[in-house]
Amino acid sequence: MEEKQHVAVIDFGSQYTQLIVRRVRELGYFAKLYPLEEFPHIGEPGAIILSGGPKSTAEPDAPDIDFEGLRRFGVPVLGVCYGMQLLNIKFGGSVKSSNRREYGPASLFPKACTGLFEGVSEESQVWMSHSDTVENLPEGAVVIAANQHETPVSIQWGDHFFGIQFHPEVTHSHEGNRILHNFLLFADRLEPFRIDDFKRELIEGIRERVGKRQVVCGVSGGVDSTVLAVLLHEAGVNMRAIFVDHGLMRKDEGEEVRNNFHRMGVPIETVDAEKVFLDSLADVDEPEKKRSIIGNLFIDCFWETVGDAEILAQGTLYPDVIESASNAKSKASKIKTHHNRVDRILEMQAEGKVLEPLAELFKDEVRELGASLGIPHDILHRHPFPGPGLAVRCPGAVTREKLEIIRECDAIFISRLKDHAWYDHVWQAYAALVPVRTVGVKGDERSYEWAISLRAVVSEDAMTADWVELPYSILRETSNRILNEVAGINRVLYDVSTKPPASIEWE
Numbered sequence: 236m237e238e239k240q241h242v243a244v245i246d247f248g249s250q251y252t253q254l255i256v257r258r259v260r261e262l263g264y265f266a267k268l269y270p271l272e273e274f275p276h277i278g279e280p281g282a283i284i285l286s287g288g289p290k291s292t293a294e295p296d297a298p299d300i301d302f303e304g305l306r307r308f309g310v311p312v313l314g315v316c317y318g319m320q321l322l323n324i325k326f327g328g329s330v331k332s333s334n335r336r337e338y339g340p341a342s343l344f345p346k347a348c349t350g351l352f353e354g355v356s357e358e359s360q361v362w363m364s365h366s367d368t369v370e371n372l373p374e375g376a377v378v379i380a381a382n383q384h385e386t387p388v389s390i391q392w393g394d395h396f397f398g399i400q401f402h403p404e405v406t407h408s409h410e411g412n413r414i415l416h417n418f419l420l421f422a423d424r425l426e427p428f429r430i431d432d433f434k435r436e437l438i439e440g441i442r443e444r445v446g447k448r449q450v451v452c453g454v455s456g457g458v459d460s461t462v463l464a465v466l467l468h469e470a471g472v473n474m475r476a477i478f479v480d481h482g483l484m485r486k487d488e489g490e491e492v493r494n495n496f497h498r499m500g501v502p503i504e505t506v507d508a509e510k511v512f513l514d515s516l517a518d519v520d521e522p523e524k525k526r527s528i529i530g531n532l533f534i535d536c537f538w539e540t541v542g543d544a545e546i547l548a549q550g551t552l553y554p555d556v557i558e559s560a561s562n563a564k565s566k567a568s569k570i571k572t573h574h575n576r577v578d579r580i581l582e583m584q585a586e587g588k589v590l591e592p593l594a595e596l597f598k599d600e601v602r603e604l605g606a607s608l609g610i611p612h613d614i615l616h617r618h619p620f621p622g623p624g625l626a627v628r629c630p631g632a633v634t635r636e637k638l639e640i641i642r643e644c645d646a647i648f649i650s651r652l653k654d655h656a657w658y659d660h661v662w663q664a665y666a667a668l669v670p671v672r673t674v675g676v677k678g679d680e681r682s683y684e685w686a687i688s689l690r691a692v693v694s695e696d697a698m699t700a701d702w703v704e705l706p707y708s709i710l711r712e713t714s715n716r717i718l719n720e721v722a723g724i725n726r727v728l729y730d731v732s733t734k735p736p737a738s739i740e741w742e
């Protein structure tokens with residue numbers, strides 16, 4: 236019965252496929268992504284969506300689908316971009332190949348304001364990303380929407396097969412969600428998506444995949460690895476959760492992480508590695524070099540503790556997957572690859588020993604899953620904290636003295652935000668040391684001390700960010716407390732830089 240209710244999204248290789256799944260879940264229906272190779276073994280779906288893809292239907296190795304198998308399901312089918320072109324061919328029409336790519340906004344002109352386009356406005360912006368276009372329609376097919384040049388951009392074949400040339404799943408298609416919603420109304424067996432059902436599926440999948448083998452899971456106290464560890468614990472697999480304390484954590488953070496896991500009832504082991512990290516970082520001021528030292532030491536510590544792990548669990552999320560796949564050649568992704576995909580991990584992955592159960596999810600979905608696992612709100616809504624810790628908030632050489640100053644200033648700033656109910660309105664906030672000494676007056680004495688920079692940003696995905704207009708009263712209170720309480724600081728700055736061109740961290 237349960238199998239009849241999901242929406243099956245078949246992946247033809249578009250970079251947006253997972254977004255379709257996410258949109259369907261947002262609309263309140265259970266959706267599952269299937270690689271094309273698995274078709275038609277997709278359970279008994281209530282609706283099927285064929286995604287876009289990078290190939291042309293004219294290419295000899297163009298992805299194909301078992302059309303009779305598809306029709307046998309007898310449920311509404313929506314072809315998006317490549318999916319629409321493929322359906323048109325399957326129904327007996329044709330597609331015109333082109334080397335010219337249409338990429339960007341177009342205007343949508345529905346032929347009727349019922350069915351797929353019910354409630355969708357004339358000239359609504361939709362987002363295109365394609366080269367080929369539908370040429371001849373088979374008998375009985377109907378154009379149900381065109382663009383501003385009268386080119387068909389949506390077709391209906393029979394009463395439950397639909398195609399759209401544009402991508403409803405991207406936010407640039409302004410009424411894309413409404414169009415997807417209208418499509419799903421053609422299905423009559425869809426039940427609401429419940430995070431608890433999803434959690435159960437994940438847990439069953441983990442048990443099946445892991446069996447009796449031992450799983451090792453690195454925890455940092457951050458949202459993703461915490462949700463992962465609790466999920467594995469809930470699945471009852473044989474797990475060791477390891478917390479490497481590299482000495483670059485914030486004030487009392489190691490203790491906080493241990494307490495948090497204690498109150499969630501999930502045992503963790505701590506590796507105290509402060510000395511080896513700080514000794515290795517002494518006199519290193521080049522940011523890339525710091526990252527490389529930290530990344531490698533992290534893995535060394537981890538492996539020394541766990542020995543031969545049978546399965547390594549990682550809290551990789553979907554945006555991490557897209558980023559490393561689409562930017563494989565870029566410098567930025569190399570930095571990331573260095574942390575999540577070092578050689579030893581890649582080798583394990585090739586042997587099928589890496590488990591990434593959250594790889595289909597976005598951050599807000601992970602938080603929702605975490606809430607359904609009973610993880611307290613304060614843990615799920617912690618601000619992001621970088622893997623290399625305070626080393627990326629301490630430009631120049633990292634010393635114990637500087638780390639201590641950063642910890643104290645950061646703790647004051649964060650406590651002010653919490654007390655004034657600003658913490659949850661800010662995406663990320665912290666203090667970073669500005670490694671410049673300037674002259675000041677403390678008491679009646681000359682001081683020659685560092686400056687501290689406070690930063691608070693809002694962001695959706697960390698790719699761009701804006702600084703937060705915190706009330707002056709909070710800045711004043713924070714500054715007063717830092718200048719009075721923290722030795723070694725005689726100047727407090729508030730960072731009013733957007734990203735780009737600045738980045739969120741100060742490294």
Ligand code: XMP
Binds near residue numbers: 574619621739740741
């Ligand atoms: P930037 O400074 O690049 O940071 O604007 C964007 C977001 O990523 C976080 N960040 C990291 N997170 N490992 C992580 O897990 C890292 O090496 C790392 N570097 C930056 C940063 O805190 C911000 O949220």
